Amino acid sequence: MMIREEMEIISHERIAEDTYRMVLLGDLPAEIKQPGQFVHILIDQSDSLRRPISIADADPAKGTLTILYKILGKGTAALSKMQSGDHLDVLGPGGNGFLIDSISAERALLVGGGIGVPPLYYLARQLKEKGIEVTTVLGFQHEASVFFEEEFRELGEVFVTTNDGSYGNKGFVTDILPDLDGRFDTYFSCGPAVMLKAVSEKLDGYEGYLSIEERLGCGVGACFACVVQAPEGDAKGYRKICHDGPVFRTGEVIL
């Protein structure tokens, strides 16, 4: 169930260029159903909209959850100024994540781009716990924006790409994918829409799950701000990213 609470910031640090990790404490982590869900944060009481940020890790027993975010505008810039001990107005956990309990994967490929990487970490940890082999491809702009490479390496093999080649392989995540053919049976991806489209085209034929980002309004499924079209023939014709997603099986929505 979604709840709204004032969560305490128990740690907050910069981990890469414009990128921060924040750990929050409260009752909300106990409500998390799957990796891939998000929290909807009201950064300043004078803001008109909350900011959706995916859950990067959680420890429901301890009541903590981790978010990783990048400064992209006024809201995230204000968030970066907050300190340990401060409280944040958080609504969540929202949406439906990666339904790992109903997936029959044995070897998983995770493909993350930029600030789409975070939800894949909590996913990777849970897949690993279920005995599923995890291979990860992470794409970033350049060396300064790389984060969580080591964290993923503890869970399996990792390939890093940067657009300018300043770190890892030069190019995009899709350039690595042909080399990994046959090393996985199911893939999971999160990143910008263009990347998700390219990844799903390259990995056509595999079972895949995509986490989509969009500007949200209410974040609870009521306002229809974040809809995405479903393929022709679908009874409803659309999905709400915040409520039906943000994770969809490939082909369930039009990218």
Place this chain on the structure above:
Amino acid sequence: MTKLNLSLPGLDLKNPIMPASGCFGFGKEFSEFYDLSELGAIIIKAATGETRYGNPTPRVAETSAGMLNAIGLQNPGVDRIISDELPYLSNYDTPVIANVAGSTVEEYVEVAEKISQSSTIKALELNISCPNVKEGGVQFGTDAALAAEVTRQVKQASEVPVYVKLSPNVTDIVGMAKAVEKAGADGLSMINTLTGMRLDLQRRKPIIANQTGGLSGPAIKPIAIRMIYQVYQEVDLPIIGMGGIETVDDIIEFLFAGASAVAVGSANFKNPFICKELIDQFPEAMERYGFDQVEEMIGGAHR
């Protein structure tokens, strides 16, 4: 003992606070947060004759003290609203107001006729003020003769009272209100959003895919208060007031200006519990201003 309840055409309200159309879906999502029976009423999302997909995304953008939206009246169409959405709402002890939209007078009439026959629907809110669709919508809300014509025909087709939702995108709001009063409206609902735009400075293009969107939130509250104040003086119809309400003091300001009840819109996005919290806080706020009946507060600024 404070008396929160009041009666308006078609509506027995246990309190004067309700969620605004488009900000509350068909209620189901918010029923996870609190008991919908606590609400004065519920104004559901706009219904059109056929299924509408709405505008491309992005559909929302934050602004100073407000937000822009251009959803484009996405809805499953009147028939599926009646079959799939209204049965759930009938479980609650709260009057439901249906927002009726269309591209043509015929479509408005068709929707009004169908949905007003449902026993769950106690009144219609005639949406002649949506700024985010290419046909219909606000074109009916900015031309007094068209507004009167659609009001007259919907009134004839409807089984329940009709509240006409006025657009603030006009120079003479009193003229519009008088026109729909003369055409037989039972009440007014005001105001809808103001047309606005925000640009993305990197792309040098509008943020919202539809380019323009409807501005809502605290930024438009003074406009709503002014328009309700002016209309209250000239028109003898009850007004459901809306536009940027976030606090109980905002509600009192709307009542004093001339609203009989209020609707809370964008604030539901920021805080999904807002309507319930305002209802809980309202009696104490009434007492603070020396009132024990909502009815005595309506139009308080004009005496």
